[in-house]
Amino acid sequence: MPVRDITDVERLRKINAALISRVERSMDQQGNAFTLFQTAINLENRVRSRTEELRSTLRRLEQSNIDLYSAKEAAEQANLSKTRFLAAASHDVLQPLNAAHLSVSALAEVQTSEEGRRLVGQVERSLATIGNLLQTLLDISRLDAGVVRPDVTEVALEPLFASLKSDFQPLAEQKGLSFRFRAGNAVVRSDRTMLRRILQNIVSNAMRYTRSGGVLVGARRRGATIRIEVVDTGCGIAEDQQEAVFEEFHRGAGAVESDAAGAGLGLGLSIVRRMADTLGHRIAVSSVVGRGTVFRLDVPAVSPRRLGLHSATSPARPRGYGLFGTKVLLIEDDDAVSAAMVALLAHWQCAVRAAASSGEAIRALGDTDWLPDVIIADQHLADGDLGTETVAAVRAYLGRPVPALIVTGDPSPMLAKTTRAAAIELMRKPVKPAELRALLAHLLA
Missing domain, CATH: 3.30.565.10 (Histidine kinase-like ATPase, C-terminal domain)
Structure with missing residues (x-):
């Protein structure tokens, strides 16, 4: 074969090899592009799937938050309801408990035997334990409910x-x-x-x-x-x-x-x-x-x-507890409590006039020869009257600031502020007779 032909063939082979290489590279690029395209589609599908899962999770989380909020609202409402129930129940239980305290104390005054005094002491301690437990349960309920507002002074x-x-x-x-x-x-x-x-x-x-x-x-x-x-x-x-x-x-x-x-x-x-x-x-x-x-x-x-x-000291508690002849205006609408209180005050040689409402209290004072030395009143009285308002009415009727004491099972901090502003002493039920006697002596000193 002539040299020229050999050269042409060699040239054609190189051209063919270059073309084939180019075609192969082009096919490789197309294949890579197709693979990338498929990968992109797969990634898009996975992103779409994950996005949908995330949306579903967010919807469930939102619903859970709604459920938790509703549960929290229900729990808070139940807590407040519990507080109101305990407050009401405590007041209802404290009334007969207070009457029992006063009656037992009056009973102790007439005991002459050692056995009788021992039994009365046992009953008094049991009543005190019951009263302390009731007050503690009420305090815990009110503190947990966040309804206690401290009066910081x-x-x-x-x-x-x-x-x-x-x-x-x-x-x-x-x-x-x-x-x-x-x-x-x-x-x-x-x-x-x-x-x-x-x-x-x-x-x-x-x-x-x-x-x-x-x-x-x-x-x-x-x-x-x-x-x-x-x-x-x-x-x-x-x-x-x-x-x-x-x-x-x-x-x-x-x-x-x-x-x-x-x-x-x-x-x-x-x-x-x-x-x-x-x-x-x-x-x-x-x-x-x-x-x-x-x-x-x-x-x-x-x-x-x-x-x-500031006047930091309070008057010293008097050593004597003699109440002989003290005139007491008692304003109490619970018959059992009123009877027990009258009996106890009578044993202390006090002269007592009892009333159940503001109107009755004023009528009890119609005799101007009988002026009370001290007023003892429950806060919640008959006919919707309030003890603090009744004390104010009695003081206005008599024209003088008669020493007064509110005895109540109402735990309201607002009541404490009201009585303090009106110069009225406050004692919580159930009453401890010894404390009552000491406080009356202090008021009369």
């Missing part, structure tokens, strides 16, 4: 501590315990009633678990706060139980046997934690088993430069 600790000492000193003497208070001139910002209840429950707990030694309640300034400490030499609390003591129904194993019947259900410190949280007061506990326990409550302090502007 400036509270002097010295008279508050003196009141607690008066309550617990007989128990301390009975158990042979030392019982000391150190308040100084400390004044704090808190709700007076709630702060007293907190300290009362802590001191009661300390007394219950202390067999020997004693209990000390003290206050000292720490910067902008006053730290109130309740120190006892009782059985102590194990470290792993020190937070559990604030839980409902938690009761320690070291209660003194004589206190076992009055130890309740272990709700006292649960109330303490709830009230402290409501007031924004920090509470803590430290303890050593076998050596004792310290409860610490931090309360905002009133600036020392303002202490002179």
Whole structure:
């Protein structure tokens, strides 16, 4: 074959190889493009599927949120209904319980035998336990429902501590315990009633678990706060139980046997934690088993430069409790409570006139020769009358500010403000006769 032909053939082969290579590359590119196209379609399908799954999940989540909100609303409504029910039930139960307290106290006045006095004492302690449990259940319900609104004022600790000492000193003497208070001139910002209840429950707990030694309640300034400490030499609390003591129904194993019947259900410190949280007061506990326990409550302090502007002390409780000849206007619409109160006051040598409403009270005063020395009234009276308004009407009728006391089972904080503004004392049912007698003596002093 001529050289020229060989050269042409070689050239054609190269051209053919180049064309084939180009075609193959083109086909590869088309194949890759097709693969990418298929991949894109698959990805789009997967994205669409995931998007639909996400939308479905969001719809379910939205429905769950709606269901949770409805459940929360139902739970809150049930809680409020429970609070209203307990408040109403407590008032209905406190009325006969109050009558029982007063009747038993009147019965104690006429007992001459040791056995009779012992039995009366047993009944009184049982009634006190029932009353404390009812009040505690109501307090827990109201605190959990968030309906408690603290009335924060400036509270002097010295008279508050003196009141607690008066309550617990007989128990301390009975158990042979030392019982000391150190308040100084400390004044704090808190709700007076709630702060007293907190300290009362802590001191009661300390007394219950202390067999020997004693209990000390003290206050000292720490910067902008006053730290109130309740120190006892009782059985102590194990470290792993020190937070559990604030839980409902938690009761320690070291209660003194004589206190076992009055130890309740272990709700006292649960109330303490709830009230402290409501007031924004920090509470803590430290303890050593076998050596004792310290409860610490931090309360905002009133600036020392303002202490002179306030009358921090309250009048001392009179030592005498003689009520002989005291004229009492009793305004109570419950027949059983009224009869029991009249009987009790009669044993205290008081002269009593009873009424069930505002109108009856005014008619009872028609005889101008009989002017009451003190008024005792329930808050919720017959014909829809209110005790506070009735006291105001009686005072206006007589033209003088007769000392007055509202005795009620109504736990409303607003009532406490109303009575305080009207210079009326307030006592919650069930009434403890000894406290009633002391308060009447204080009002008449």
